[in-house]
Amino acid sequence: MRLKIIGSAAGGGFPQWNCNYRLSRSARAGALGIEPRTQSSLAASADGNGWVLFNASPDIRQQIAATPELQPASNGPLRSTPIRAVVLTNADVDHVAGLLSLRERQPFTVYATDEVLQVLEANPIFNVLDPSIVPRRVLPPGKETVIRDGENRETGIVIQGFAVPGKVALYLEDTSDPKADFSSEKGDTVGVRITNGNGPSAAFYIPGCARIDASLKARIADAACLLFDGTLYTDDEMVSAGVGQKTGARMGHISMSGEDGAIAGLADLAIGRRIFVHINNTNPVLDESSPEHATVRAAGWEIGRDGMEIEL
Numbered sequence: 001m002r003l004k005i006i007g008s009a010a011g012g013g014f015p016q017w018n019c020n021y022r023l024s025r026s027a028r029a030g031a032l033g034i035e036p037r038t039q040s041s042l043a044a045s046a047d048g049n050g051w052v053l054f055n056a057s058p059d060i061r062q063q064i065a066a067t068p069e070l071q072p073a074s075n076g077p078l079r080s081t082p083i084r085a086v087v088l089t090n091a092d093v094d095h096v097a098g099l100l101s102l103r104e105r106q107p108f109t110v111y112a113t114d115e116v117l118q119v120l121e122a123n124p125i126f127n128v129l130d131p132s133i134v135p136r137r138v139l140p141p142g143k144e145t146v147i148r149d150g151e152n153r154e155t156g157i158v159i160q161g162f163a164v165p166g167k168v169a170l171y172l173e174d175t176s177d178p179k180a181d182f183s184s185e186k187g188d189t190v191g192v193r194i195t196n197g198n199g200p201s202a203a204f205y206i207p208g209c210a211r212i213d214a215s216l217k218a219r220i221a222d223a224a225c226l227l228f229d230g231t232l233y234t235d236d237e238m239v240s241a242g243v244g245q246k247t248g249a250r251m252g253h254i255s256m257s258g259e260d261g262a263i264a265g266l267a268d269l270a271i272g273r274r275i276f277v278h279i280n281n282t283n284p285v286l287d288e289s290s291p292e293h294a295t296v297r298a299a300g301w302e303i304g305r306d307g308m309e310i311e312l
Contacts, residue, residue: 001196006063008304009037010280011094033288039094040278046156046196050084056098084149088112090189091119103128107150158197161190165210166252201312207278210252212265223271230276241282277304
Protein backbone atom coordinates (compact mmCIF):
# COMPACT_ATOMS: atom_id res chain seq x y z
CA MET A 1 0.00 0.00 0.00
CA ARG A 2 1.22 3.46 -0.91
CA LEU A 3 0.40 6.61 1.00
CA LYS A 4 1.20 10.08 -0.22
CA ILE A 5 0.78 13.29 1.75
CA ILE A 6 -0.58 15.74 -0.80
CA GLY A 7 -1.25 18.50 1.74
CA SER A 8 0.44 18.92 5.12
CA ALA A 9 -0.65 22.35 6.35
CA ALA A 10 -3.60 23.35 8.50
CA GLY A 11 -6.48 25.48 7.26
CA GLY A 12 -5.29 28.39 5.13
CA GLY A 13 -2.15 26.57 4.01
CA PHE A 14 1.39 27.88 4.38
CA PRO A 15 1.91 30.69 3.75
CA GLN A 16 -1.70 31.61 4.42
CA TRP A 17 -3.00 34.18 1.93
CA ASN A 18 -3.34 37.00 4.48
CA CYS A 19 -0.68 36.00 7.00
CA ASN A 20 2.26 38.33 7.52
CA TYR A 21 3.77 36.41 10.43
CA ARG A 22 7.53 35.87 10.17
CA LEU A 23 7.23 32.27 8.96
CA SER A 24 4.85 33.17 6.16
CA ARG A 25 7.09 36.08 5.11
CA SER A 26 10.07 33.73 5.02
CA ALA A 27 8.18 31.14 2.98
CA ARG A 28 7.18 33.78 0.41
CA ALA A 29 10.78 34.93 0.20
CA GLY A 30 11.95 31.39 -0.54
CA ALA A 31 13.98 31.04 2.65
CA LEU A 32 16.06 27.87 2.88
CA GLY A 33 14.47 25.19 5.04
CA ILE A 34 10.99 26.76 5.09
CA GLU A 35 8.82 24.95 2.54
CA PRO A 36 5.36 26.12 1.46
CA ARG A 37 2.58 23.62 2.10
CA THR A 38 -1.00 23.14 0.94
CA GLN A 39 -3.97 22.29 3.15
CA SER A 40 -4.14 18.84 4.66
CA SER A 41 -4.99 15.78 2.59
CA LEU A 42 -3.70 12.24 2.18
CA ALA A 43 -3.89 9.85 -0.78
CA ALA A 44 -3.78 6.05 -0.48
CA SER A 45 -3.57 3.31 -3.10
CA ALA A 46 -3.52 -0.47 -2.91
CA ASP A 47 -2.39 -0.97 -6.51
CA GLY A 48 -0.78 2.30 -7.62
CA ASN A 49 -3.58 2.94 -10.11
CA GLY A 50 -6.72 3.86 -8.18
CA TRP A 51 -6.46 6.32 -5.30
CA VAL A 52 -8.56 7.16 -2.26
CA LEU A 53 -8.28 10.69 -0.88
CA PHE A 54 -8.65 11.48 2.78
CA ASN A 55 -10.19 14.95 2.85
CA ALA A 56 -10.67 17.28 -0.13
CA SER A 57 -8.92 20.54 0.62
CA PRO A 58 -9.56 23.87 -1.13
CA ASP A 59 -6.11 23.35 -2.71
CA ILE A 60 -7.12 20.13 -4.45
CA ARG A 61 -6.60 21.39 -7.99
CA GLN A 62 -3.05 22.48 -7.11
CA GLN A 63 -2.44 19.19 -5.32
CA ILE A 64 -3.57 17.14 -8.32
CA ALA A 65 -1.37 19.26 -10.59
CA ALA A 66 1.61 18.48 -8.33
CA THR A 67 0.82 14.75 -8.11
CA PRO A 68 1.05 12.79 -11.39
CA GLU A 69 -0.56 9.75 -9.76
CA LEU A 70 -3.81 11.72 -9.36
CA GLN A 71 -3.93 12.98 -12.95
CA PRO A 72 -5.72 11.33 -15.89
CA ALA A 73 -3.59 8.68 -17.58
CA SER A 74 -1.98 9.89 -20.81
CA ASN A 75 -3.71 7.09 -22.73
CA GLY A 76 -6.98 7.31 -20.80
CA PRO A 77 -10.42 8.63 -21.80
CA LEU A 78 -10.87 12.35 -22.47
CA ARG A 79 -12.57 12.72 -19.08
CA SER A 80 -11.15 10.44 -16.38
CA THR A 81 -9.49 10.34 -12.98
CA PRO A 82 -7.68 7.78 -10.83
CA ILE A 83 -9.45 9.24 -7.77
CA ARG A 84 -11.94 6.57 -6.74
CA ALA A 85 -13.24 7.90 -3.42
CA VAL A 86 -12.92 10.69 -0.87
CA VAL A 87 -13.10 9.98 2.86
CA LEU A 88 -13.88 12.98 5.09
CA THR A 89 -12.55 13.10 8.65
CA ASN A 90 -14.70 16.12 9.58
CA ALA A 91 -16.71 18.94 8.03
CA ASP A 92 -14.09 21.68 8.35
CA VAL A 93 -13.84 23.98 5.34
CA ASP A 94 -10.24 22.90 4.74
CA HIS A 95 -11.45 19.30 4.42
CA VAL A 96 -14.66 19.58 2.39
CA ALA A 97 -14.38 22.66 0.16
CA GLY A 98 -12.32 20.78 -2.40
CA LEU A 99 -15.34 18.61 -3.21
CA LEU A 100 -16.71 21.57 -5.15
CA SER A 101 -13.72 21.41 -7.50
CA LEU A 102 -14.52 17.75 -8.28
CA ARG A 103 -17.90 18.62 -9.76
CA GLU A 104 -17.35 17.64 -13.42
CA ARG A 105 -19.71 14.65 -13.36
CA GLN A 106 -16.91 12.20 -12.72
CA PRO A 107 -17.91 9.12 -10.69
CA PHE A 108 -16.33 8.63 -7.29
CA THR A 109 -17.67 8.03 -3.79
CA VAL A 110 -17.79 10.24 -0.70
CA TYR A 111 -17.50 8.49 2.68
CA ALA A 112 -18.12 10.23 6.00
CA THR A 113 -19.85 9.80 9.32
CA ASP A 114 -23.55 10.45 9.47
CA GLU A 115 -22.84 13.73 11.29
CA VAL A 116 -20.63 15.00 8.46
CA LEU A 117 -22.96 13.78 5.71
CA GLN A 118 -25.77 15.71 7.36
CA VAL A 119 -23.69 18.87 7.07
CA LEU A 120 -23.23 18.27 3.33
CA GLU A 121 -26.92 17.49 2.95
CA ALA A 122 -27.89 20.72 4.67
CA ASN A 123 -25.89 22.84 2.23
CA PRO A 124 -27.33 22.63 -1.31
CA ILE A 125 -24.12 23.83 -2.92
CA PHE A 126 -22.75 20.30 -2.53
CA ASN A 127 -25.51 19.07 -4.85
CA VAL A 128 -23.21 20.05 -7.71
CA LEU A 129 -21.92 16.54 -7.02
CA ASP A 130 -24.91 14.65 -8.40
CA PRO A 131 -25.62 11.81 -5.91
CA SER A 132 -26.45 9.51 -8.82
CA ILE A 133 -22.86 9.94 -10.02
CA VAL A 134 -21.09 10.66 -6.73
CA PRO A 135 -22.83 8.53 -4.07
CA ARG A 136 -22.48 9.43 -0.40
CA ARG A 137 -21.93 6.51 1.93
CA VAL A 138 -22.00 6.42 5.71
CA LEU A 139 -18.78 5.49 7.45
CA PRO A 140 -20.00 3.32 10.34
CA PRO A 141 -18.06 3.98 13.56
CA GLY A 142 -15.69 1.24 14.65
CA LYS A 143 -16.40 -1.08 11.73
CA GLU A 144 -14.11 -2.01 8.88
CA THR A 145 -15.31 -0.57 5.59
CA VAL A 146 -14.16 -1.75 2.18
CA ILE A 147 -13.88 1.44 0.16
CA ARG A 148 -15.67 1.21 -3.20
CA ASP A 149 -15.65 3.58 -6.14
CA GLY A 150 -18.60 5.34 -7.73
CA GLU A 151 -19.47 2.20 -9.69
CA ASN A 152 -19.32 0.01 -6.56
CA ARG A 153 -16.01 -1.65 -7.38
CA GLU A 154 -13.56 -2.38 -4.57
CA THR A 155 -10.53 -0.09 -4.43
CA GLY A 156 -8.42 -2.43 -2.31
CA ILE A 157 -8.37 0.11 0.52
CA VAL A 158 -10.03 -0.91 3.78
CA ILE A 159 -10.58 1.62 6.55
CA GLN A 160 -11.98 1.75 10.04
CA GLY A 161 -13.28 5.11 11.20
CA PHE A 162 -13.47 6.04 14.87
CA ALA A 163 -14.46 9.16 16.76
CA VAL A 164 -11.69 11.18 18.40
CA PRO A 165 -11.94 14.14 20.77
CA GLY A 166 -12.52 17.21 18.60
CA LYS A 167 -15.09 19.91 17.93
CA VAL A 168 -17.77 20.92 15.47
CA ALA A 169 -16.70 22.83 12.37
CA LEU A 170 -16.09 26.54 12.94
CA TYR A 171 -19.00 27.63 10.76
CA LEU A 172 -21.37 25.42 12.78
CA GLU A 173 -20.57 27.10 16.09
CA ASP A 174 -23.43 29.03 17.70
CA THR A 175 -21.58 32.07 18.97
CA SER A 176 -24.70 33.61 20.50
CA ASP A 177 -23.93 31.69 23.70
CA PRO A 178 -20.55 32.80 25.07
CA LYS A 179 -20.49 29.80 27.42
CA ALA A 180 -21.23 27.23 24.72
CA ASP A 181 -19.04 24.13 24.52
CA PHE A 182 -18.24 23.24 20.92
CA SER A 183 -16.25 20.12 21.73
CA SER A 184 -17.47 16.80 20.36
CA GLU A 185 -16.63 13.12 20.66
CA LYS A 186 -19.58 11.65 18.77
CA GLY A 187 -18.40 11.66 15.16
CA ASP A 188 -17.92 15.29 14.17
CA THR A 189 -14.20 14.49 14.03
CA VAL A 190 -12.81 11.04 13.25
CA GLY A 191 -9.55 9.27 12.73
CA VAL A 192 -9.12 6.42 10.26
CA ARG A 193 -7.19 3.17 10.28
CA ILE A 194 -6.04 2.39 6.73
CA THR A 195 -4.98 -1.01 5.35
CA ASN A 196 -5.05 -2.86 2.05
CA GLY A 197 -6.94 -5.72 3.69
CA ASN A 198 -4.11 -8.20 3.12
CA GLY A 199 -1.96 -7.86 6.19
CA PRO A 200 -1.54 -6.47 9.69
CA SER A 201 0.33 -3.28 8.72
CA ALA A 202 -1.91 -0.28 9.30
CA ALA A 203 -1.56 3.45 8.95
CA PHE A 204 -3.60 5.85 11.06
CA TYR A 205 -4.59 9.27 9.77
CA ILE A 206 -5.74 11.67 12.50
CA PRO A 207 -5.32 15.27 11.27
CA GLY A 208 -7.55 16.70 14.00
CA CYS A 209 -7.53 15.65 17.66
CA ALA A 210 -8.15 17.63 20.84
CA ARG A 211 -6.46 15.28 23.30
CA ILE A 212 -5.08 11.78 23.77
CA ASP A 213 -7.11 9.44 25.96
CA ALA A 214 -6.67 5.78 26.90
CA SER A 215 -9.04 4.61 24.18
CA LEU A 216 -7.11 6.37 21.44
CA LYS A 217 -3.77 5.09 22.73
CA ALA A 218 -5.02 1.51 22.74
CA ARG A 219 -6.37 1.86 19.22
CA ILE A 220 -3.19 3.20 17.61
CA ALA A 221 -0.73 1.03 19.55
CA ASP A 222 -0.20 -1.25 16.52
CA ALA A 223 0.34 1.55 14.01
CA ALA A 224 3.03 0.95 11.42
CA CYS A 225 2.63 4.63 10.59
CA LEU A 226 0.80 7.41 12.42
CA LEU A 227 -0.03 10.69 10.69
CA PHE A 228 -1.19 12.89 13.55
CA ASP A 229 -2.45 16.38 14.34
CA GLY A 230 0.52 18.76 14.45
CA THR A 231 -1.37 22.03 14.22
CA LEU A 232 0.45 23.88 17.00
CA TYR A 233 3.71 23.46 18.88
CA THR A 234 2.32 25.13 22.02
CA ASP A 235 -1.29 25.63 23.06
CA ASP A 236 -1.05 29.45 23.19
CA GLU A 237 1.04 29.73 20.03
CA MET A 238 -1.35 31.89 18.01
CA VAL A 239 -1.89 34.23 20.95
CA SER A 240 1.86 34.60 21.51
CA ALA A 241 2.42 35.19 17.80
CA GLY A 242 -0.14 38.00 17.89
CA VAL A 243 -2.26 36.58 15.06
CA GLY A 244 -5.30 35.37 17.00
CA GLN A 245 -6.95 34.91 20.37
CA LYS A 246 -7.77 31.19 20.23
CA THR A 247 -5.76 28.50 21.93
CA GLY A 248 -5.25 25.09 20.43
CA ALA A 249 -7.67 23.61 22.96
CA ARG A 250 -10.35 26.10 21.87
CA MET A 251 -9.82 25.08 18.24
CA GLY A 252 -9.97 21.36 19.04
CA HIS A 253 -6.27 20.69 18.42
CA ILE A 254 -3.71 19.16 20.75
CA SER A 255 -0.26 20.77 20.85
CA MET A 256 2.95 18.94 19.97
CA SER A 257 4.83 19.90 23.15
CA GLY A 258 4.07 19.99 26.87
CA GLU A 259 2.96 17.43 29.42
CA ASP A 260 -0.42 17.06 27.72
CA GLY A 261 0.99 17.27 24.20
CA ALA A 262 1.21 14.62 21.51
CA ILE A 263 4.92 13.91 21.88
CA ALA A 264 4.66 13.15 25.59
CA GLY A 265 1.28 11.45 25.33
CA LEU A 266 2.42 8.94 22.71
CA ALA A 267 6.03 8.47 23.80
CA ASP A 268 5.42 5.05 25.36
CA LEU A 269 3.82 3.48 22.26
CA ALA A 270 5.79 1.27 19.88
CA ILE A 271 4.59 3.07 16.75
CA GLY A 272 6.58 2.68 13.53
CA ARG A 273 6.82 6.00 11.72
CA ARG A 274 5.19 8.96 13.43
CA ILE A 275 4.55 12.03 11.29
CA PHE A 276 2.97 15.36 12.18
CA VAL A 277 0.51 16.75 9.62
CA HIS A 278 -2.04 19.62 9.55
CA ILE A 279 0.64 22.11 10.60
CA ASN A 280 -0.42 25.71 11.22
CA ASN A 281 1.39 28.67 9.67
CA THR A 282 2.52 29.83 13.15
CA ASN A 283 4.16 26.55 14.13
CA PRO A 284 7.93 27.08 14.53
CA VAL A 285 8.70 23.52 13.41
CA LEU A 286 8.06 24.74 9.85
CA ASP A 287 11.53 26.31 10.10
CA GLU A 288 13.97 23.41 9.80
CA SER A 289 16.67 25.44 11.56
CA SER A 290 14.53 26.10 14.66
CA PRO A 291 15.15 24.47 18.05
CA GLU A 292 11.51 23.32 18.04
CA HIS A 293 12.08 21.42 14.81
CA ALA A 294 15.17 19.80 16.31
CA THR A 295 13.24 18.85 19.46
CA VAL A 296 10.47 17.17 17.47
CA ARG A 297 12.94 15.24 15.34
CA ALA A 298 14.93 14.15 18.40
CA ALA A 299 11.70 12.75 19.86
CA GLY A 300 11.36 10.44 16.86
CA TRP A 301 8.77 12.42 14.92
CA GLU A 302 8.88 13.55 11.30
CA ILE A 303 7.45 16.84 10.05
CA GLY A 304 5.03 16.13 7.22
CA ARG A 305 5.55 17.88 3.93
CA ASP A 306 3.69 17.89 0.64
CA GLY A 307 4.77 15.00 -1.57
CA MET A 308 6.05 12.78 1.28
CA GLU A 309 5.48 9.07 0.49
CA ILE A 310 5.02 6.07 2.78
CA GLU A 311 5.18 2.44 1.69
CA LEU A 312 3.50 -0.22 3.84
